[in-house]
Amino acid sequence: MMSRIVKANLLAPYTTTASKKYHCSFRNSCRYLSVSSSSPCNDESSKPRSIRTVGTVGQGLMGHGITQIAAASPHVVSVVAYDPSGIPALDAGRDRISSSLDKMVSRGKMTPEDAEAMLGKIIFTKDMDAFSPSAGGTDIVIEAIIEDLDIKKNFYRDLDSQCHSQTIFASNTSSLSVGDMAAAVSSERRQRFVGIHFFNPVQMMKLVEIVRTSDVDIEAVNAVMQFCENIDRKAVLCADTPGFVVNRLLVPFLVQAMEMLDRGDVAGGPRDIDACMKLGAGHPMGPLHLADYIGLDTLKFILDGWIARYPDNSNFSMPDCLVEKVKSGHLGRKVGKGFYYWNGGKRGDPVV
Incomplete structure (x- = not known):
């Protein structure tokens, strides 16, 4: 049933109805950071930006799982799934997602129609320019390629020139410094550059570590925290230190x-x-x-x-x-x- 790629149906722009943002410091247990202590909680401008279109980079062990759970969320309208390795890596990622969905259907956890609709949100591509504004762009790009700092920095340098200035960059690194990667992009982009560390297997593990650098803008952090909630994950905000929380x-x-x-x-x-x-x-x-x-x-x-x-x-x-x-x-x-x-x-x- 899941052997073919279904083209994504791109929906109309979405107006956010994101939930109230709480005001607290980095060390408090509240979910979001505040822009200013005087901002009223019912101020619409203080609500986290909504992430509705997602890009994923690398469709391997971690990347295909991130693609799958993003597409599963009713809050996400499309996922652009890219792999710099080309068609074989894309096919392998798509097949892993299809196999996972087939198992869910066979166990009665999802209908065949829902599985098809979920696959229909995903656009598999070997072209990085799928992230460009002329192609529609995405609200966030989540990278899950090889854990090599130089390779990641070169990738982000190229991606920075492709994407809209407001696109959030998020690395799924488990051990590298997010700040070191962010150094490869423009100062403006560094304000929208975070770590977003999922755990294996992504489809089952509920924790995500959100890694905040000294340059990142609070609104970008809040948007990513809200995104994690929308894909049914528990997000923990942490500093850019070796291993973050779990691996440290x-x-x-x-x-x-x-x-x-x-x-x-x-x-x-x-x-x-x-x-x-x-x-x-x-x-x-x-x-x-x-x-x-x-x-x-x-x-x-x-x-x-x-x-x-x-x-x-x-x-x-x-x-x-x-x-x-x-x-x-x-x-x-x-x-x-x-x-x-x-x-x-x-x-x-x-x-x-």
Whole structure:
């Protein structure tokens, strides 16, 4: 049913009816930031800007999921799905979305008509000029390409010249500095440049980290926070620091487990280290199990970047066992071997 691309039906411009914006400081628990403390809450001009048209860049593991959940929102009228790698990457992303929708239809969670309508919102394209004002443009462009700062900066430099000045740029980076990427665009665009870190699998994970730089405009932040609410995600606003919130807490935790393994602190090895955190701390899976699930090469890549940029930060260290496993190609679940043996998604015994 989902094998063909359905052309998007572009709807008429939408007038926002966004909900009331709360007034609070960056450190408060309220959802939005205020432009000024004196602005009345019922002032229409204080409401977040509405994001109705979305662009996504990179249709891989993360990107296709972002495309899918954006298209699923009744608040979004169209999604321009672009991949700089061209047609094969676009086809793979489209097929992943189609497969996901087929499963939802088969389980009774969506009608075939709704699935077709959702696909009909998505325009798959290999041309970056689909983001240009002459092509209609988008309110936001969410980038999910390779985690390489130079590649991202070159991409944003090109994208900046294509898009309308009011288009918000948002990077799905999990480990790079958003400010470093924003340095590649104009000073005007930097006011509308944020991090928007989704989690894998995007279709299931409800958290999004919104990363605020020192240059970003409050209205852009509020618009992105409202967008996350509109796609049924919990947005957490955070500063542009290494790892933001989740990875800053998670990666050092995983490193500590690996360094315990390096030192031989636990006689039972990976199985007992993981059992301690499951049974003693209530975690659904232990740190070495989770490391395998994430990908040991991914963790090493994050640590390499942090250690290079912050060499004096003792929180960022590289376990010997991680280096050895990545060097040997034992990257975890995706290759069938890491700290554990894997058979597809099923974990086996620890690797001795």
